[in-house]
Amino acid sequence: xxxxxxxxxxxxxxxxxxxxxxxxxxxxxxxxxxxxxxxxxxxxxxxxxxxxxxxxxxxxxxxxxxxxxxxxxxxxxxxxxxxxxxxxxxxxxxxxxxxxxxxxxxxxxxxxxxxxxxxxxxxxxxxxxxxxxxxxxxxxxxxxxxxxxxxxxxxxxxxxxxxxxxxxxxxxxxxxxxxxxxxxxxxxxxxxxxxxxxxxxxxxxxxxxxxxxxxxxxxxxxxxxxxxxxxxxxxxxxxxxxxxxxxxxxxxxxxxxxxxxxxxxxxxxxxxxxxxxxxxxxxxxxxxxxxxxxxxxxxxxxxxxxxxxxxxxxxxxxxxxxxxxxxxxxxxxxxxxxxxxxxxxxxxxxxxxxxxxxxxxxxxx
Amino acid sequence: xxxxxxxxxxxxxxxxxxxxxxxxxxxxxxxxxxxxxxxxxxxxxxxxxxxxxxxxxxxxxxxxxxxxxxxxxxxxxxxxxxxxxxxxxxxxxxxxxxxxxxxxxxxxxxxxxxxxxxxxxxxxxxxxxxxxxxxxxxxxxxxxxxxxxxxxxxxxxxxxxxxxxxxxxxxxxxxxxxxxxxxxxxxxxxxxxxxxxxxxxxxxxxxxxxxxxxxxxxxxxxxxxxxxxxxxxxxxxxxxxxxxxxxxxxxxx
Numbered sequence: 098x099x100x101x102x103x104x105x106x107x108x109x110x111x112x113x114x115x116x117x118x119x120x121x122x123x124x125x126x127x128x129x130x131x132x133x134x135x136x137x138x139x140x141x142x143x144x145x146x147x148x149x150x151x152x153x154x155x156x157x158x159x160x161x162x163x164x165x166x167x168x169x170x171x172x173x174x175x176x177x178x179x180x181x182x183x184x185x186x187x188x189x190x191x192x193x194x195x196x197x198x199x200x201x202x203x204x205x206x207x208x209x210x211x212x213x214x215x216x217x218x219x220x221x222x223x224x225x226x227x228x229x230x231x232x233x234x235x236x237x238x239x240x241x242x243x244x245x246x247x248x249x250x251x252x253x254x255x256x257x258x259x260x261x262x263x264x265x266x267x268x269x270x271x272x273x274x275x276x277x278x279x280x281x282x283x284x285x286x287x288x289x290x291x292x293x294x295x296x297x298x299x300x301x302x303x304x305x306x307x308x309x310x311x312x313x314x315x316x317x318x319x320x321x322x323x324x325x326x327x328x329x330x331x332x333x334x335x336x337x338x339x340x341x342x343x344x345x346x347x348x349x350x351x352x353x354x355x356x357x358x359x360x361x362x363x364x365x366x367x368x369x370x371x372x373x374x375x376x377x378x379x380x381x382x383x384x385x386x387x388x389x390x391x392x393x394x395x396x397x398x399x400x401x402x403x404x405x406x407x408x409x410x411x412x413x414x415x416x417x418x419x420x421x422x423x424x425x426x427x428x429x430x431x432x433x434x435x436x437x438x439x440x441x442x443x444x445x446x447x448x449x450x451x452x453x454x455x456x457x458x459x460x461x462x
Numbered sequence: 463x464x465x466x467x468x469x470x471x472x473x474x475x476x477x478x479x480x481x482x483x484x485x486x487x488x489x490x491x492x493x494x495x496x497x498x499x500x501x502x503x504x505x506x507x508x509x510x511x512x513x514x515x516x517x518x519x520x521x522x523x524x525x526x527x528x529x530x531x532x533x534x535x536x537x538x539x540x541x542x543x544x545x546x547x548x549x550x551x552x553x554x555x556x557x558x559x560x561x562x563x564x565x566x567x568x569x570x571x572x573x574x575x576x577x578x579x580x581x582x583x584x585x586x587x588x589x590x591x592x593x594x595x596x597x598x599x600x601x602x603x604x605x606x607x608x609x610x611x612x613x614x615x616x617x618x619x620x621x622x623x624x625x626x627x628x629x630x631x632x633x634x635x636x637x638x639x640x641x642x643x644x645x646x647x648x649x650x651x652x653x654x655x656x657x658x659x660x661x662x663x664x665x666x667x668x669x670x671x672x673x674x675x676x677x678x679x680x681x682x683x684x685x686x687x688x689x690x691x692x693x694x695x696x697x698x699x700x701x702x703x704x705x706x707x708x709x710x711x712x713x714x715x
Contacts, residue, residue, distance in 0.1 A: 151552045153712070173554045181552045187545030191476055203468040204553040248549070 104129045104256055104286040105150065110159035112145050112310075119145040120156070121310035127303065130283040134301035135290035136409055142310040143290040144184050147258050150288070151181045163256055177206065180249035184260040186242055190234030194225060194244055197233060198251060205252040219247040222277055239270045246274065250281070257287045263296060275300050294405040304405075306412045314412035322403055323376075325411040330356070330401040331371040331383060337393040342369060345390050349382050366396055465555045469563030477571055486532055490525055490575050497521055498582045502590075513597065515583060519604035519681040523644045523673070526615055530640050533572060534619025535633035537564040538708060542627040547712060557705045565620050565701055569612060576608050600681050607680035610690060611673065613697035615640050617704070624704040625711075647671040 105127040112120040120142040127133050135143040148154040149161050152172035161168045168175050189197060198216045207215050220226050223243040228236060233244060242265060249257050262278070263271050271293075278300050281287050291297050297304060298318050306314035306321070314321050335342060339358060346353040356372040373379060380400055387395045477483045501517050504510070510517065538561075541547040550560060583601055622635035650668040669675075676689045 148548075153548055153552050176552055176554045179552065181549070183545060183548045183552075185545060187549060189476070189544075189546055191479060196475075200468065200472050201549075201553070204465055204550075204555055206464075206554060 102128055104131075104164055105133075105288070106160070106162040106165075107146075107150070108160045108162075110146065110149060110161055111157045112142075112149060112154065113157045118310050120149070122159070123307065123310070123312055125305055125312060125315060127286055127288070129286055131302045132278060132282055132287045132289070132300055133303045133305060134297035135288065135305050135307060136294070136297060137290075137307035138413060141307045143307055144260055145310075146307070147181075147260055147288065147290065148183075150256075151179055151258055152176055153181075177252075178255045180252060180254040180257045182245045182249040182257075182259040182262060186245035188233050188241055188244060191232065193230055193232055194236070194247075195220070195229040197244065198247060201248050202251055207252050215251055215253065219251045222250065222280075223247040224273060238265045239267060242266055243270070243274070246277065250277075250285075253285075255285060257281065257285050259287070259289045261290055261292070263291060263293060271296065294409060298405045306409060308413045314408070318405060318408075321405075321408045321412070325408045326403040327374070327376065328403075329373045329376055329379070330403070331373075331380065331398060332401045333369050333371060333383070333387065333398045334366050334396040335369055335387065335393055336365045336367075336396070337390075341390070341392050345386055345393060346371065346383075349379060349386050353379065353383075366394075370401070463559060463562075466559045466563055466566075469555065469559055470566045473563050473567030474570065477567055483571070486529070487575055487578075490529055491578060493525055494579045495582065497524065498579075498586075502586070513600055514586070515597075515600045515604060516678075516681045518582075519600075519607070519677055520674070522604075522608060522611075522677060526611075526640060526644070527637060529572065529575070530615045530619045531622075531633040531636035533568045534564075534616055534623050535629045535636055536623070537568065537620055538624040538704070539627050539629045539632040542712070543629070547708075551712060557708050561620060561624070561701055561704045561708065565616060568616050568620070572612050572616060573609055576605065576612075580605065599683050603683050603685065604677070604681040606685070607677055607689075610680075610693045611676070614643070614693045614700070617697040617700035618643065621700040621704045621707065624707040643671070644673045648674045 103126045105125075107126070108124050110120050110123045111118065123142070123146060135146070137143050145154065149156045150163065150168060152168045152175045155169060163175050164178055166174050192200070195216065198219060199212070202212045202216055217226075220229055223246050225240070225243055225247055228240050231240075233241060236244070242262065246259065246262055249259055259278075263274050266274065275296065278287055278289065282302075289297070289300070301318075303317060304315070304321055305312055314325060316324070339355065342358075343355060346355070350373075352373055352375065354372055354374075356370045358369040359367050361367045371383070380398070384395075384398055387393055387398070498518060501514060501521075504517075505514055538547070541550065551557070580601065618639040619632075619636040622639055623629075623632040625635065626632050647668060650664065650671075670688060670692060676686065679686050679689070
C-alpha cells in the first residue's frame with residue numbers, strides 16, 4: 098500500500114528491448130530522505146530502471162510510483178517532482194552555465210521570485226560560482242559534471258536521480274559531490290548509480306545490486322556483508338615466526354588459518370591475515386592467546402571488514418550461476434524469480450558461495 | 463503551451479549566439495544577391511513579359527532547397543545525438559511545445575532572411591528605376607507566398623529531423639521531401655504514365671499541389687485560399703507527425 102513513508106515504490110518492473118529483458122521483475126521501496134545506490138555491472142539494467150522512474154521510458158509491465166503516484170499514470174506530475182541527471186551528462190555546449198540554469202529553472206516551473214535564489218543556491222552547492230559565466234563547452238569534465246548535478250538539484254525536487262554522477266571526476270571533486278549528496282539526506286530522496294564502490298558505501302543508506310535486470314542483493318552495506326560474506330578476517334601485526342603463529346592459532350580453533358602474511362618490516366613485525374570460514378567472533382580469544390604467547394609479540398589486532406567489492410562480486414556471481422543453471426537445465430519457461438533479498442536477521446551462510454580467492458582484491462596493505 | 467515561450471526564446475537565443483547562423487545567412491544573401499543581379503542582366507539584354515520581382519520569386523526554390531534542410535536538420539536530431547532530449551523530456555514540457563518552439567525559431571529565422579532580400583527591390587527601385595513608382599503588390603504577394611510555403615517546408619525539415627539522430631540523414635531526408643514537393647509536385651501532370659482516364663484524379667490533385675503555379679499566382683496578385691489551406695494544413699500535419707515520431711523514438715508520453 099502507498100504510504101507517505103516511501104517516496105519511491107517499484108513493483109515487479111519489467112522492460113523488454115526486443116528479445117532482451119533489460120529489467121526483469123525489479124521491486125524495491127525507498128523511504129523519504131534516503132540515499133540509495135544502484136550497483137551492477139554494465140548492462141545490468143540500472144540506467145533503464147532510472148529512466149523508467151523519471152518517466153522518460155515506459156515499462157513493459159509493473160508499477161513504479163513516485164510520491165505515491167504511478168509514473169505512467171501522470172508523467173507530468175512526476176516530472177515536477179524529480180531532478181534527473183542522465184548518464185554521460187548531456188548539456189548544451191553553446192550556453193553559459195548561468196544561462197543554462199536559468200533556462201532549466203524556467204522549464205522546471207520555479208516561480209520568478211524564487212528563481213534567482215534557486216540558481217544561486219545550486220551554483221553555490223556545486224561550487225560553480227566562479228564558473229557561472231563560462232561557456233559550458235569550454236569547461237572541464239569535472240565542471241560539466243557539476244553543472245549537471247546543479248541542474249538536478251535546482252528545483253529542490255523530492256526525488257533526485259543521478260546516473261553515475263561522479264564519473265570522470267578527480268578525488269577533490271568526488272569528495273565535494275559526496276558531501277553534497279550527503280547534505281541532501283533527510284531532505285530529498287536520492288538514487289545514484291556508480292561503479293565506484295567505496296563511494297556508494299560511504300554515501301548510501303541502502304544499496305541495491307542489480308544484475309541481468311534482477312535485484313541480486315539489497316540492504317544496507319552491513320546487511321549485504323552479512324548475506325554475501327561467509328567468512329571473518331582478522332588482521333594482526335605480529336613479531337614471530339609463521340610456525341609459532343600457526344601453532345598458537347591451532348590452540349584456539351582448527352579453522353583459524355593464515356591466509357596471507359607480509360614480509361617482516363624493520364622492527365621484525367609482519368602483518369598476517371587470519372581467515373575463519375564462517376561468521377564467528379574469535380577476537381577476544383585471539384587477543385588473549387597471542388598476548389600470553391611467550392614468543393609472539395602483537396602490535397595490533399583488528400577485525401577486517403570485507404570490502405564492498407567482495408559483496409558485489411559475490412552477489413553478481415551468484416546471479417550468473419543461476420543463469421548458468423537455467424541454461425544447463427534446458428529451456429525452462431522464464432518464471433518469476435524471487436530476488437534474493439536480505440533479511441534483517443543473519444541468514445545462514447551455506448547458501449552463499451565462497452568468493453574465490455582470485456576474485457578478491459589484494460589488500461592495500 | 464506554458465513553456466512554449468521559454469523554449470522558443472532559448473531556441474532563438476541559441477541561433478543568435480551560433481556563428482553558423484550568420485555564415486548561413488551570409489551565404490543565403492550572397493546567393494540571392496547573385497540571382498538578383500543575374501536576373502537584372504537578363505532584363506537588360508532582352509525585353510521580358512514579367513516584372514523583375516515576378517521572375518525573382520519564380521526562383522524561390524533554389525535557396526529553399528539548401529536553406530530548409532540546413533536550418534532544420536539539427537533541430538531534433540542534434541538534441542537526440544547529444545542526449546539533451548533526455549534532460550528536456552524529463553522536465554514538465556510537452557513534445558508539442560518542443561516541436562513548435564523548434565519550428566517557430568527556424569521559421570522566424572527563415573522569414574527574417576527572406577525579409578532582408580526585400581532590400582534588393584528597394585535598392586533597385588530607388589537607384590535604377592527612380593523614375594517609376596514601386597509596385598508593392600507583386601512583392602507583397604510574393605513574400606506572402608514565401609512565408610506561407612515556409613511553414614510547410616520547415617515542417618517537412620523538422621519532421622525529417624525528428625526521425626533520426628544523424629544530422630546528415632535528417633538533412634538529406636529534408637532535402638528529398640522539399641525537392642519532392644516542389645519538383646515532383648509541379649511536374650507530375652506531365653508524366654506520360656498519367657495520360658489514361660484512371661489517373662485523372664492524380665492530375666487534378668497535382669493541379670492543387672503545384673508550388674510553382676502557386677508562386678506565380680501569388681506574385682501576380684492572385685491570393686488563392688486553397689493554397690493557404692493546403693500549406694497550413696500540411697504543415698500542421700507534419701508537425702503533428704514530428705511529435706508522434708519523437709514520442710515513438712524516445713519512448714515517452
